[in-house]
Amino acid sequence: MSPEHWQQVEEIFQTALDLAPQERASYLTRACEDKVELRREVEKLISQYEQGRAC
Amino acid sequence: MPMESPQVNDYTTENVTQLLVELSNGNHAVVDALLPLIYDELRNLAANYLRRERRDHTLQPTALVHEAYLRLVDQRSVNWQNRAHFFGVAAQLMRRILVDHARAHNAEKRGHDFQKLSLDENIDKADERSAELIALDDALKELAEIDEQKSRIVELRYFGGLTVEETAEVLGVTPITIKRHWRMAKAWLHGRMQNE
DSSP states (O other): OHHHHHHHHHHHHHHHHHHHHHHHHHHHHHHHHTOOOHHHHHHHHHHHHHHHHHO | OOTTTTOOHHHHHHHHHHHHHHHHHGGGGGGHHHHHHHHHHHHHHHHHHHSSSOTTOOOOOHHHHHHHHHHSOOOGGHHHHHHHHHHHHHHHHHHHHHHHHHHHHHHHHHHHGGGGGSSOOOHHHHHHHHHHHHHHHHHHHHHHHOHHHHHHHHHHHHHHHOOOOHHHHEEEESSHHHHHHHHHHHHHHHHHHHHH
16 A cells, blocks of 8 residues: 555544544545545545544 | 562663653654564563463553553653553554564464363353454454554554543644544444454
8 A cells, every 4th residue: 555545544543433323424425526436435434443443 | 570580780771761862852753673672671571471371361562561651661750651652662562562462472373273172151251352452453453544543543542541641742732633543443443343
């Protein structure tokens, strides 16, 4: 993973987590635009974060 | 535990304490002098600990680091920041000791597998822990290549038992920054370890 890509993923991940859960989907649509792969990556990280919190 | 280990001499304690205060004042060059002193003590404590335990022992990283701290540092001359820096240096050494131990355990297990006739829950647990440690170590190396600071934060918190505030002190950033790095690192590691 390139540093630029990692940074982009992190920015969106951090911003999304600062939002209320119900606001995340619309934010991701705006932030990721038509980049399906980027959105999938961020969503996966968010769900991993939530799973980690549960255990 | 302290009774059975040879006593650290006063000179070493004085030396470590002095180096620690210098490190907290921003002199990072002293880490090179500090590392071997702490490493020897940690390794001795770990070896002692392992000798006395059953074969399914677990090393308790934070307990060992704390023990080394009590033995090597003159408590009257230090503050919480100095303590955090000690744990910061010890964290990377503890990681090395634990991972070396886990790899040795795995190698030994491979050699003896044919003799394993019955299922032993304790042995299985030790196997599981070793495998987890090695997977974590590998994932942290990978993370360090992408984002070194996050890898270091996980090392400090997991292997050194540092709090968010202590980690912030060691790395010279705010606790909020640590919390943000930490949540991203945890999320990434969680996914990485599941894929193992």
